[in-house]
Every structure is written in C-alpha cells, then in structure tokens.
Amino acid sequence: MLVVKEIKELQELIRKKKEEGNTVGFVPTMGALHPGHLSLVNIAGQQSDFVVVSIFVNPTQFNDKNDLINYPRTLERDLSLLDPTACQLVFAPEVATMYPEEDKRQFNFGKLEQVMEGQFRPGHFNGVAQVVSKLFDMVKPDKAFFGLKDFQQLVIIKALVKQLSMPIEIVPCPIMREEDGLAMSSRNQRLSPEQRENAPHIYQTLKEARNKASEMSVKELKQWVVSTIDQNPYLQTEYFEITDDEDLNAVERWEDPLNKVGCVAVHCGEIRLIDNIVFE
Ligand code: PAF
Numbered sequence: 001m002l003v004v005k006e007i008k009e010l011q012e013l014i015r016k017k018k019e020e021g022n023t024v025g026f027v028p029t030m031g032a033l034h035p036g037h038l039s040l041v042n043i044a045g046q047q048s049d050f051v052v053v054s055i056f057v058n059p060t061q062f063n064d065k066n067d068l069i070n071y072p073r074t075l076e077r078d079l080s081l082l083d084p085t086a087c088q089l090v091f092a093p094e095v096a097t098m099y100p101e102e103d104k105r106q107f108n109f110g111k112l113e114q115v116m117e118g119q120f121r122p123g124h125f126n127g128v129a130q131v132v133s134k135l136f137d138m139v140k141p142d143k144a145f146f147g148l149k150d151f152q153q154l155v156i157i158k159a160l161v162k163q164l165s166m167p168i169e170i171v172p173c174p175i176m177r178e179e180d181g182l183a184m185s186s187r188n189q190r191l192s193p194e195q196r197e198n199a200p201h202i203y204q205t206l207k208e209a210r211n212k213a214s215e216m217s218v219k220e221l222k223q224w225v226v227s228t229i230d231q232n233p234y235l236q237t238e239y240f241e242i243t244d245d246e247d248l249n250a251v252e253r254w255e256d257p258l259n260k261v262g263c264v265a266v267h268c269g270e271i272r273l274i275d276n277i278v279f280e
Contacts, residue, residue: 129160261277
C-alpha cells in the first residue's frame with residue numbers, strides 16, 4: 001500500500017494504473033477509520049481493480065470550530081487498519097495542498113441543501129462539495145463509495161457529479177452498526193462511557209418507529225420519535241424528518257408513492273450523531 005501527500009504523485013500513480021487497463025475505485029474519508037469505512041473499502045475492492053482512499057479532515061465543511069479542532073486525527077492507526085484491506089493507495093494531503101488559496105466556489109443544490117443537515121449546519125454541504133469535487137478531479141475514479149449513514153450527503157454527491165458532468169458512478173453502501181445498533185461513526189470515539197451506553201437508544205427508537213408506522217399518521221410518528229428519543233436524559237433530538245430518497249421532500253402521508261427514509265440528528269452531550277432508517 002502506497003501513501004502519498006502530493007497531488008502530482010497521486011495523479012502519476014493513478015495514470016499508470018489506468019493505462020494498464022485498471023478501473024479505479026475511490027473511498028474519500030476524513031480518517032479516524034472504523035469498520036464502517038473498512039466495509040466501503042471492501043466493497044470498492046470487489047467492484048474495482050485499483051482502490052484509492054483519501055484521508056483528509058476538510059476544514060471547509062465544519063460549521064463548528066470546536067468540532068474541527070476536536071475531530072480525531074489518527075493517521076498512523078488509520079494506515080495500519082488500511083494495510084491489510086483492498087486499499088492500494090492512500091492520499092493524505094496537507095490543508096495547504098488541498099487549499100493553496102481560499103476556495104470561494106458556491107455550489108447550489110437548491111432544496112437538497114436547505115433541509116435537515118443543511119438547516120442546522122449552514123455551509124456544511126458547500127464545504128463537502130468543494131473538497132469532493134477537488135478530490136474527484138484529482139483521482140478521476142470510475143466509482144466512488146459513500147456510506148448511507150450520511151444519507152443527505154450521498155444525495156448531494158449524486159447531484160454534484162451530475163452538475164459537474166463527471167463520469168463517476170456513486171455507489172451507496174450499507175450503514176455499519178455496532179452490536180447494540182449504534183451506527184458506526186468516527187464521532188462515537190468521543191462519547192463518554194455513559195453517553196456510549198445511551199446512544200443506541202436512537203436506533204432502537206427508529207426501529208420501533210418503523211413498526212409503529214401503520215398505527216400513526218406521519219405527523220404523529222414524527223412527534224413520537226422526538227419525544228421517545230428525548231425521554232433519554234443523555235439525548236436531545238435536533239430534527240427527525242421523513243423524506244423521499246431522491247428530492248428530499250418531506251413525506252406527508254404514508255400513501256405517498258415514494259421511497260421513505262426517516263433521518264435523525266441527535267445531540268449526545270457535545271457530540272452530534274446522525275442516523276436513518278428506510279420505511280418500507
Ligand atoms: O463523509 C465524510 O467523511 C466527508 O464528508 C467526506 C465525504 C470525506 C468529505 O470530506
């Protein structure tokens with residue numbers, strides 16, 4: 001497994017691999033890797049000949065400075081986790097390499113960036129689009145792999161490649177969960193033992209909500225989810241929304257012929273956790 005920090009080196013290695021007829025699969029990450037990331041790498045390895053992983057904590061997508069400062073940075077550990085996987089090349093640039101000057105680009109994803117995460121994390125998706133568009137341009141992958149935990153991000157990345165006419169297939173990958181159901185996230189590392197013990201209540205509530213969907217209206221169920229999560233003294237719901245899986249329009253009636261996803265953001269102390277569940 002090769003590790004590079006410079007764009008030229010990255011592009012040269014990928015160019016050679018492509019010339020040899022290999023397809024390129026790409027997994028962008030911010031490091032602090034966990035089995036969820038490794039499952040993306042594994043899927044990338046099944047679907048492509050040459051797998052590139054980027055590790056870069058992107059400052060432009062953090063609307064909360066403390067979150068950026070406290071985001072775990074564990075490069076050596078990340079590299080040892082990636083070594084036995086399908087990953088063949090790691091790109092771990094410095095901030096100055098990715099942003100030699102301020103990125104002033106403003107993307108417009110319309111409604112997709114105004115709801116849910118977009119409403120509570122202003123500028124977040126613009127920062128994601130800035131870094132992912134740069135990375136896609138550098139790596140030029142055939143396929144890129146994203147976890148379904150960041151469901152809204154996935155929808156926006158699909159819109160991004162469409163807007164920029166990039167010939168990249170975006171592959172959604174299943175949410176990986178701990179044994180107690182908590183969705184895997186780099187932020188879980190920052191939970192105290194008590195918070196960690198209580199955080200699975202989020203997914204337990206989402207699962208129960210799916211079972212209750214036939215008994216309540218959409219509006220009643222949304223209220224039920226928020227009040228049930230908030231009954232736990234360690235958790236405070238920021239939003240729970242049920243949307244369709246393409247345009248992120250709020251679902252109003254169960255009869256609406258849409259694929260429905262229930263998305264939640266919850267504060268657990270200072271840590272903000274997100275999760276989602278498909279309503280069938
Ligand atoms: O999902 C993430 O880890 C980040 O948002 C991404 C896609 C790597 C961009 O920094």
